[in-house]
Structure formats: C-alpha cells, structure tokens
Amino acid sequence: MWITFRSSSRPRRPPPRTVAFWWIFAAATIENAAFAGSSTILPEDLTTRFGSQGWVIGAIAASGPLATLVVQPWAGAFADRRGHRTTGIIGGCAAVLGALLMLAGGSQWLVALSRVLMGSGGAALNTAATAWVVALTPRGRQGRALSIYGLSVWIGMALGPVVCSSAYQNGGSPGLWLCVASLAALSLLCYHLCFRVAPREPKPPASDGHGASRLSWVSLLGAIARPGGAAAAAWAAEAVVMTYTIVHLTGHGMAPAGVWGASSVFPIFAVSVIVSRIGLARAVDRHRPAVLACASLATVACGCLLLGSAANFAVAAVAMTVLGFGFASLYPTLTILAAEALPPRSRGAGLGLFQAATSLGTAVGQFGGGVSGGLFGTTSAYVGAGALQAVGVMLLLARPGPKGRRYPERPDDGMTGT
Numbered sequence: 501m502w503i504t505f506r507s508s509s510r511p512r513r514p515p516p517r518t519v520a521f522w523w524i525f526a527a528a529t530i531e532n533a534a535f536a537g538s539s540t541i542l543p544e545d546l547t548t549r550f551g552s553q554g555w556v557i558g559a560i561a562a563s564g565p566l567a568t569l570v571v572q573p574w575a576g577a578f579a580d581r582r583g584h585r586t587t588g589i590i591g592g593c594a595a596v597l598g599a600l601l602m603l604a605g606g607s608q609w610l611v612a613l614s615r616v617l618m619g620s621g622g623a624a625l626n627t628a629a630t631a632w633v634v635a636l637t638p639r640g641r642q643g644r645a646l647s648i649y650g651l652s653v654w655i656g657m658a659l660g661p662v663v664c665s666s667a668y669q670n671g672g673s674p675g676l677w678l679c680v681a682s683l684a685a686l687s688l689l690c691y692h693l694c695f696r697v698a699p700r701e702p703k704p705p706a707s708d709g710h711g712a713s714r715l716s717w718v719s720l721l722g723a724i725a726r727p728g729g730a731a732a733a734a735w736a737a738e739a740v741v742m743t744y745t746i747v748h749l750t751g752h753g754m755a756p757a758g759v760w761g762a763s764s765v766f767p768i769f770a771v772s773v774i775v776s777r778i779g780l781a782r783a784v785d786r787h788r789p790a791v792l793a794c795a796s797l798a799t800v801a802c803g804c805l806l807l808g809s810a811a812n813f814a815v816a817a818v819a820m821t822v823l824g825f826g827f828a829s830l831y832p833t834l835t836i837l838a839a840e841a842l843p844p845r846s847r848g849a850g851l852g853l854f855q856a857a858t859s860l861g862t863a864v865g866q867f868g869g870g871v872s873g874g875l876f877g878t879t880s881a882y883v884g885a886g887a888l889q890a891v892g893v894m895l896l897l898a899r900p901g902p903k904g905r906r907y908p909e910r911p912d913d914g915m916t917g918t
Contacts, residue, residue: 520698527690532656534683537664564619575624576852584632591624592688599681643784646832727837730892732861737885739865748878772824799826801889808882
C-alpha cells in the first residue's frame, strides 16, 4: 500500500487577497500612467490638430482635474451602495470611452468632453480602489498596504509621460490616443481580474452600534475635516514644488536641463519618496498616525523653506530629499485618520471627500503659487507652502468635537499576506 506525501518544499500559494491587491495596484498604476501621460502631450496635440491657443488649452486641460474633484465624493458614495467592483468597472469604462473619443475628436470641444470622461472615470476607479484597500486590510497592516498602494501614483506619473511621448513621436495623434485607450483598457482588465480572485466583499453592518448607518454629507465633511485639511495643505505644497521649481531655480542662475540642471532634482525627489515610503511602511503601523503625520508636515515645511532659499544644485538636491522623506508617509497616515473617523457604510463617500480635498489642495497650490510668485517672487510661494504645513499640524493637534467617533475596526484576515 503506497502512501503519498505532499512535498514540504512545495511553495505556498499566496492568499487570494494578496493576488487581488497586486491586481488592483496594477490597475491604479496603469490608470495614473494613462492620465498623466496624456496630460503632458495634450497642449502640443491641441495646437497641432486644432490650432488651439491660450485659454482654450488651459480650459480643456483643467476640465479633467475639475471633473476628478467633483466625481470623487459621489464615486465613493456609489461604492458604499453598489460595491467597489461596480463603481470601478463603470469608471474604467468611462475612461476607455474618453480616450476613444480623442481618436474621433472632430472639434476641440469634443476633446474637452473626452477629457472630462477620462478624468471622472479614472477618479471613480481610483476612489473605489482606495476604499477597497482600506475596507479589506486588517488594522495592523493598513499602513503597509496604503504605503505600497500609494506608490501607484508615483510610478504612473513616472512611466506615463515616457510611454505616451514615445507613442506620439512614432504614431502622431492617432498613435497617442490609441496608446492611451489601450492603457485605460488594460487598467480596466486588471481591475476586473482583482475581483475575480478576491474573496467576496463583506457586507458592512447596518449600523455602527450607536444607531448610525450612513452619515449625511455635512457629517462626513466634519468627520474628515482634520485629516482632509492637513492633506489639502500638504498637496498644495506638492503642487508648488512640482509646478514652480524649475522656474524658481532657473531664476536663481541654474540651467534648466543637464546633469546639474533644475530638472534633475525631480528624479532625486521621486527616489526619496519611494525609498522613504518603503522604509517607513512598518512605522505607519507601529506609531500613532496623527503623530507621524505632524512630524511629516513639519519635515515638508523645512523642505519648502530650504528649497525656497536654494541657489545651487546641491542645496536644491538636499531640499528635494527632505521633501521626499516628508511626503512619504503623509498619504497612508492621513488616509488612516480619515478612515477611522468614518462608519463602515459611509467609508467610501468619506474617502471620496478626502481625496477631493487633496485635489482641491493641488488646485490651491498651483493658483496660489502663481499669484504669489508673480507678486513677490517665487521664493514667497515656498514660504507660503511651508506656512500651510503649520496650519495642517494645528488641525491634526486640535481635538475632535464631543460627537467625534472613531471606527478603527478592520477584518482579521488581510490582503497583503503573511
């Protein structure tokens, strides 16, 4: 009688939620790459195809981020009611449709419509994906999961312009938008595959035990006001850094390009963010999120002041390294603070409002930095960005009102495996 033994050296299969997490990470990365890449080529494409100039290019380019700002809260609320899978699939289909409209764009206003569809569709997919990661990650691991998931934005921003620029150079406008549509479709496929392997989403309880089921929009705003305000301040500083650094450094005598040029500080910034976020991922779970977020905001303020005073590459490189270290843990810590202030049945809507606060902060930083730089010089924009971080720290240190509640519960089994 033969007895078969299972080999002990056989590798274990990763848990279903581990596989699902990486599928949704891929979906978010590719979606961010499609939107960021198309944004960089859009002005040149509009000028070539339609002769667009000035405010028309600005209005069409801004229509996508504005649609993102409006759609994020509603996408989160829809995810609370219809599920993360349905919300993300609808958003992904809208993004694909928007990219295909670019191919058939007979006028610049049809291009504006396609831009709105791409922005709103991508916002819906990313909002549903973020809510899914928060909902299905256990309390002791959400810092690591959000730290890794947040890298999808940076990787997408790094790869998207390179891929789309190559497609535009080789295939012109049709090649560009065919590439963008393919990326959007690939993102949708990855999102679908995530829910093919993930366990069924747990149904949230009818109430939180205190009689609350879903919060009103006013209550949601109050719940995420502290982390949302701090996030808006941080993302405003990031917008100033990303938008005006080359202008600022070239105004102080640095060359715009080259190994020691102003543009070379951005790879330093990106590497600092990625390395620091991976290194601090476990620290987010081990320390109080509010304390770590306050320390990060203070670090960002120091980096802004240092970059505002930079007149050579060495100082600018140090400032970008400090900024990258400061920004690294802000996304996971502030997202955790927002999630813990929300009941399960309103978590998607609240996180949508939180993400809208980051978009609002980006708009404020770009607009305010331009106004301040035009009136008082570019250094003032960085001083103002640093001052905003002090406001963010004060918001986080303020105690919530007597009605404030925390909902820190998480499922026992996580998506990131053992």
